[in-house]
Amino acid sequence: MEPVAVVGVGMTRMERERRPDGYADLVYEAVCLALADAGMTIDQVDNVVTISNDFFDGRTISSMAVQDACGSYDKNISTVEGDGAFGAFYGLMRILSGSFGTTLVCAHHKGSESDMSLITNAMFDPVYERSLGIEAVTSAALQARAYMDRYGVSEEDCALVSVKNRANALRNPLAQLPLELTVEEVMSSPYLAEPLKVLDCCPVSDGAAALVLASAERARKAAGKPVWVRGVAHCCDAYHLGDRDLSDVRALQRAAAKAYSMAGIDDPAREIDVVELYDAFSYMELMWLEGLGFCGRGEAGRLTAGGATSLEGNTPVNASGGCLAGNPVLVAGLNRIIECALQVRGEAGEHQVEGVRTAVAQGINGPCGQSHCVWVLGGER
Amino acid sequence: MGKRVAVVGVGMTRQRSSRPDVNGQELIHEAVRAALADAGMKRDDIDAVVIGNMDHFEGINYVDTWSVDGSGALMKPIMKLTTGGTTGSTVAMAAYYHVASGLFDRVLAIGWEKNSESDTTGAIITAFDPFWDRPIFAGAVAGLALEATQYMHLTGATEEDAAYVAVRERRHALNNPFAHLHINLTVEDVMNSPYLSWPVKMGDMCPRTDGACALVFASEDLVEEFPNQPAWILAVADRHLWAYTSDPYVNQALENGWWFPALEWAAREVYDKVGVREPLKEIDVAELYLPYSFAGLRYMESLGFCPRGGGPELVRSGATDMGGECPVNPSGGVMSSNAIGATGLLRVAECALQIQGRAEDRQVPDVRLALATGFGGCFWSDVLLMGREKPERSRG
Amino acid sequence: MAGEKNGEGKEAKEERKELIKLESGEAEQPFRWSAGTYGSRFLSELRDNCRFVGVRCPCCGRVYVPPRRVCGPCFRELTELVPVSDEGEVITFTVVSFGFVDPSTGRQKPVPYGYAVIKLDGADTYILHYLDETDPGKIKVGARVKAVFAEERSGSMLDVKHFALLRA
Numbered sequence: 044m045e046p047v048a049v050v051g052v053g054m055t056r057m058e059r060e061r062r063p064d065g066y067a068d069l070v071y072e073a074v075c076l077a078l079a080d081a082g083m084t085i086d087q088v089d090n091v092v093t094i095s096n097d098f099f100d101g102r103t104i105s106s107m108a109v110q111d112a113c114g115s116y117d118k119n120i121s122t123v124e125g126d127g128a129f130g131a132f133y134g135l136m137r138i139l140s141g142s143f144g145t146t147l148v149c150a151h152h153k154g155s156e157s158d159m160s161l162i163t164n165a166m167f168d169p170v171y172e173r174s175l176g177i178e179a180v181t182s183a184a185l186q187a188r189a190y191m192d193r194y195g196v197s198e199e200d201c202a203l204v205s206v207k208n209r210a211n212a213l214r215n216p217l218a219q220l221p222l223e224l225t226v227e228e229v230m231s232s233p234y235l236a237e238p239l240k241v242l243d244c245c246p247v248s249d250g251a252a253a254l255v256l257a258s259a260e261r262a263r264k265a266a267g268k269p270v271w272v273r274g275v276a277h278c279c280d281a282y283h284l285g286d287r288d289l290s291d292v293r294a295l296q297r298a299a300a301k302a303y304s305m306a307g308i309d310d311p312a313r314e315i316d317v318v319e320l321y322d323a324f325s326y327m328e329l330m331w332l333e334g335l336g337f338c339g340r341g342e343a344g345r346l347t348a349g350g351a352t353s354l355e356g357n358t359p360v361n362a363s364g365g366c367l368a369g370n371p372v373l374v375a376g377l378n379r380i381i382e383c384a385l386q387v388r389g390e391a392g393e394h395q396v397e398g399v400r401t402a403v404a405q406g407i408n409g410p411c412g413q414s415h416c417v418w419v420l421g422g423e424r
Numbered sequence: 425m426g427k428r429v430a431v432v433g434v435g436m437t438r439q440r441s442s443r444p445d446v447n448g449q450e451l452i453h454e455a456v457r458a459a460l461a462d463a464g465m466k467r468d469d470i471d472a473v474v475i476g477n478m479d480h481f482e483g484i485n486y487v488d489t490w491s492v493d494g495s496g497a498l499m500k501p502i503m504k505l506t507t508g509g510t511t512g513s514t515v516a517m518a519a520y521y522h523v524a525s526g527l528f529d530r531v532l533a534i535g536w537e538k539n540s541e542s543d544t545t546g547a548i549i550t551a552f553d554p555f556w557d558r559p560i561f562a563g564a565v566a567g568l569a570l571e572a573t574q575y576m577h578l579t580g581a582t583e584e585d586a587a588y589v590a591v592r593e594r595r596h597a598l599n600n601p602f603a604h605l606h607i608n609l610t611v612e613d614v615m616n617s618p619y620l621s622w623p624v625k626m627g628d629m630c631p632r633t634d635g636a637c638a639l640v641f642a643s644e645d646l647v648e649e650f651p652n653q654p655a656w657i658l659a660v661a662d663r664h665l666w667a668y669t670s671d672p673y674v675n676q677a678l679e680n681g682w683w684f685p686a687l688e689w690a691a692r693e694v695y696d697k698v699g700v701r702e703p704l705k706e707i708d709v710a711e712l713y714l715p716y717s718f719a720g721l722r723y724m725e726s727l728g729f730c731p732r733g734g735g736p737e738l739v740r741s742g743a744t745d746m747g748g749e750c751p752v753n754p755s756g757g758v759m760s761s762n763a764i765g766a767t768g769l770l771r772v773a774e775c776a777l778q779i780q781g782r783a784e785d786r787q788v789p790d791v792r793l794a795l796a797t798g799f800g801g802c803f804w805s806d807v808l809l810m811g812r813e814k815p816e817r818s819r820g
Numbered sequence: 821m822a823g824e825k826n827g828e829g830k831e832a833k834e835e836r837k838e839l840i841k842l843e844s845g846e847a848e849q850p851f852r853w854s855a856g857t858y859g860s861r862f863l864s865e866l867r868d869n870c871r872f873v874g875v876r877c878p879c880c881g882r883v884y885v886p887p888r889r890v891c892g893p894c895f896r897e898l899t900e901l902v903p904v905s906d907e908g909e910v911i912t913f914t915v916v917s918f919g920f921v922d923p924s925t926g927r928q929k930p931v932p933y934g935y936a937v938i939k940l941d942g943a944d945t946y947i948l949h950y951l952d953e954t955d956p957g958k959i960k961v962g963a964r965v966k967a968v969f970a971e972e973r974s975g976s977m978l979d980v981k982h983f984a985l986l987r988a
Contacts, residue, residue: 044527065854067667071890071897085895097479097506101851103551104478104508104801110667111892117689120664121514124479124506125488133503133518140524141426142820156852165485165849170447170842277501282492297499409489414502444839483844546923554853555863556886559924559977560948562916562935569914570937577912577961620918621935622956667892670946673911673937 044305046424047138048262048269050145051081051255052381057219057369060155061249066100069251070151071112077147077253082266085114088255089143093122094130094150094373098162113149113253126321127252127377128406128416132275134256144261148254152371154247166410168283179323179410180244182284184236186411187326189289191238194341196329198238202229203347204325205242205367211354212364214393219369220246229325243325250371252378259424270384271424273401274305277416284411292334295405295415299335302403306419311336311403315419317386317396318358319379320405322365327412328352331405332360335417354396362386362394376406376416383420426524426818430647430654431776431810433463433640439604439761442540443634448482449494452536455636455766456496459532463640464651470640471528473497476505476515477537477765480547495534507664508551509713509800511535512637512768516796516808517660519641524820529643535769536636539762544632551801557669562621564715565629567669569621571803572718574673576623578683578733581721583623585736587614589720590627590759592745597756599746599785604633604761614717628717628759635763637770644814655776658793658809660820661693662686666802684726687797687805691727694809697819700793703750704729704743707809708791709778710752711771713799714759720744720752727795746788754778754786768798768806775810848926858887861901863975870969870979874943876900885943905941906967907986912937915956938965938983950982959985 053076055061055069070093078085091113095106102108106122113120119142123130127150134146163179190196206226212218224242232242255265262269278301280294281287299311308314318335322328329343337358338346346352352360361367363382366375383402385391401421408414435458437443443451452475460467473495475488484490488497488504495502507514512535519533545563552561561567575581591611597603614627640650647654663686666672672686682688691703700706712727714720721735729750730738738744744752755774758767775794777783791812798806855863858875862885865871875887879894885904890897913936922929934951936959952968953959965983973979 063854063857063860065856065859068856068889096485098485098849101550101849101853102554103480103547104506106507106664107551107801108553108667110664110802111888111890111895112667114892114895116665116892116895117663117685119662119693121518121662122505122507124504125486129503133505133521136521136525136527139426139526140521140820141818142521142524153854156854158850161849162485165483166490168490169483169844277503278499279489279492279497279502281498282490294499298501409486413489413492444841543921543923545920549923554851555855555859556977557948560935560950562929563920565918566914566916566935569916570912570935573914573961574912574937618917619915622915622917624914665892667888668945670937670948674945 050265053077073251073253126406200344212368245370274302274419276301279414295334379404428644432650435459439635452494455638459638510798513798513806539632586717597760630762655779659697672803771796908940
């Protein structure tokens with residue numbers, strides 16, 4: 044793969060309800076931040092990829108609303124419907140094709156404007172499943188139970204993830220839910236869907252993010268330190284939950300294997316310094332860590348309890364607080380990539396991990412992590 | 425430099441008003457199976473899948489992950505794109521960039537829609553701003569009628585001029601067994617059909633359709649492996665200007681001398697990349713996203729096939745008929761089949777078949793250069809130029 | 821090309837009466853869209869004062885109505901609110917005569933109705949609205965129109981009942 048770098052990043056604060064702005068306003072804010080970070084004007088953006096979802100935005104062709112705000116006037120532009128990690132992947136390919144030197148990628152989400160359960164219910168088959176009322180939280184509960192039973196993972200193991208990530212968020216000024224929590228507090232929070240309790244679950248959020256990708260030649264002209272894309276891949280598992288072993292992480296394993304192979308990584312636990320992954324629910328961090336190869340199956344709980352994934356540990360995971368500290372859906376994957384880029388640059392502020400050279404970001408699409416996208420970013424080409 | 429990319433496999437369902445015998449995944453699967461068979465491939469050979477439709481026509485969220493059983497993307501990368509009417513051409517461009525990037529060698533592109541499963545006009549109205557547009561906007565038919573009125577006012581074109589386009593599209597569709605509408609219309613029939621939204625009549629509009637289309641895009645490194653002649657993608661470009669439904673009518677268009685900037689700018693970009701100077705002479709066949717008859721006048725002008733205001737004369741001259749200088753929509757076009765998410769991809773599919781000499785009764789002789797467009801959103805435009813000869817270099 | 825022989829064969833037609841459709845029925849997804857700062861101002865001016873406001877781009881000078889935050893061509897943030905007239909001209913029009921369900925209300929929209937793209941005096945972009953005329957022969961591009969406000973207003977575009985054609 045030809046070298047491509049993240050040269051500019053911008054994130055809005057994540058909030059429960061961002062007033063009075065519409066989602067185009069959020070996009071404009073994130074895009075301006077990313078351009079400023081890259082030391083670029085909109086004229087230096089060769090093409091744009093927006094990320095949106097017609098259900099979440101409550102309108103068909105919802106990317107139409109951000110055409111002015113993303114600066115796409117008289118530029119090539121396209122729209123990926125899915126998590127930001129996938130949208131950024133398309134932005135990357137448009138540079139690799141040789142057609143463009145830079146791509147601006149932006150995503151938005153206003154969870155405050157709709158009913159999340161109804162919208163995630165629409166992920167499920169309208170004939171066989173939807174009328175059962177299944178949605179993001181209840182399907183995740185099925186997965187959590189399948190995973191915990193198979194590997195002997197306890198609710199306390201999961202609660203610890205929530206405690207860790209909410210504490211990390213205390214150091215992230217953009218986080219929505221910075222909390223000082225104890226495992227007991229997580230354990231005594233009410234069940235939403237057993238075994239998932241309120242404090243195991245991400246909040247509903249408003250937010251936007253943008254990043255600028257650039258070819259090696261164009262990265263040289265950007266203001267900041269380029270963060271290079273060393274590997275990236277995605278993979279999708281079966282659709283019907285009944286067609287999957289929900290405790291399995293094979294799609295993530297395959298995506299990670301490909302991304303690591305592109306990046307020349309043999310031993311992720313040793314070679315990767317920091318991880319930002321899609322912890323919409325606390326159990327997901329454990330499952331995805333195993334899928335990403337940081338430990339064997341069923342071992343992530345112990346790894347976490349041992350402190351390896353804490354800010355001071357060997358491989359800090361979600362130093363930003365992750366999705367548990369704010370989850371503007373779709374934006375979330377882009378935020379993971381941006382947080383990794385900031386870590387590699389040494390500019391993550393209060394939640395900076397020392398000496399980060401290589402970072403891994405992950406985003407998901409579909410119910411129960413059906414589709415995974417894995418990015419490996421690094422300081423060297 | 426990117427890889428050069430060709431379409432090497434084509435699959436489509438017959439376009440029908442309603443397909444209650446299949447669900448969405450099964451409809452998609454019909455097109456995918458056909459495309460794979462056409463390319464001599466198995467599901468295992470696919471490196472990645474790109475899919476597109478419009479969510480609210482079927483009410484399915486996360487169509488990428490939902491589609492897996494039909495699309496063949498199980499344990500493969502799949503990505504969804506959505507841009508309204510341009511979705512199909514957007515999907516084609518995404519498949520192109522997937523392969524051109526060098527990361528994937530064989531990419532399956534899928535566009536589909538089951539418009540029978542919802543109220544198309546209602547779903548299109550919700551495409552527009554809930555404050556400014558939605559309370560008053562009356563969907564695609566009325567939005568296009570506004571364009572038609574403006575076009576007639578500016579050029580003096582008539583409703584009868586437009587009827588010639590409607591007749592041509594339906595006549596061409598008689599040669600295409602995959603088309604939804606097979607009707608022999610006269611100009612008189614179109615003129616006598618009831619007004620939907622003045623000056624647009626029933627005979628001027630596209631139908632709503634259930635259908636799917638799938639194409640296999642392959643890298644220059646392995647086009648030899650496929651049984652079909654490669655149909656090369658020479659250049660792609662798009663413009664998705666505007667955020668509000670009344671923006672396109674802003675006669676900045678006139679101030680700047682642009683009539684339909686999204687289409688003109690995108691077309692100019694692909695013409696410049698390939699070196700096309702006289703589109704009517706140089707392009708052998710065009711498959712254009714003409715959602716209604718007046719588009720067949722105005723968009724020909726924006727594409728540089730004739731001077732401004734010259735659309736009616738061009739169409740009446742027969743230059744765009746089968747046997748003419750540049751036949752437009754030998755397939756019957758959008759006015760004969762419109763499964764919206766598939767429609768833009770079908771234009772690319774038809775160009776590929778024309779270039780490969782496999783378009784059967786709708787074949788135009790000796791096609792070397794073919795033009796495909798997508799239209800949608802707020803008068804957004806996608807433009808692709810395809811050719812028989814392998815381009816000297818990648819210039820997407 | 822390998823095409824699929826599917827769909828409307830004899831067997832399919834015979835089976836058709838057995839093919840079941842599931843109706844979504846009363847299901848709906850409620851939304852709470854934000855009008856934004858300027859949009860809120862525009863709507864409250866309509867509601868409270870029967871006035872239109874726009875926003876001017878400091879770069880190209882274009883006045884956007886309804887107001888928006890960003891000028892697309894200039895990619896500049898807009899801040900200067902300016903009043904615009906409740907009179908203007910018809911840029912283009914149609915008369916809608918096909919029946920359809922209005923997704924905002926879930927009910928059939930009463931037809932026919934006149935419907936136009938309107939340039940308010942002092943604005944450079946256009947709005948969509950109804951006309952008080954349903955005979956296309958009596959409407960012309962360039963015709964002068966004036967807003968007629970609804971008696972009960974709630975902060976929506978429908979606070980304007982329609983635009984009346986001004987007869988010369």
